[in-house]
Amino acid sequence: MTGRVAAFDEAKGYGTVEVADGRRLFFHCTAIADGTRTIAVGTDVAFELVAGHGGSWEAAAVTPRAEAPRGSP
Numbered sequence: 001m002t003g004r005v006a007a008f009d010e011a012k013g014y015g016t017v018e019v020a021d022g023r024r025l026f027f028h029c030t031a032i033a034d035g036t037r038t039i040a041v042g043t044d045v046a047f048e049l050v051a052g053h054g055g056s057w058e059a060a061a062v063t064p065r066a067e068a069p070r071g072s073p
């Protein structure tokens with residue numbers, strides 16, 4: 001799936017990804033695939049949807065999407 005980081009709190013270590021249909025999915029900093037433990041709000045990301053704690057869906061393997069090369073449509 002794809003979405004955009006809607007919120008991220010570095011002090012608490014968690015945030016949300018917003019998908020096209022408006023849903024917001026929780027993710028923990030340990031779910032950021034590159035291991036950095038931080039990500040900027042507004043970053044376009046790809047992620048896996050997994051069953052989270054308490055029966056809700058969460059984002060996992062959160063990966064920043066590469067920007068399109070300059071000059072591409």
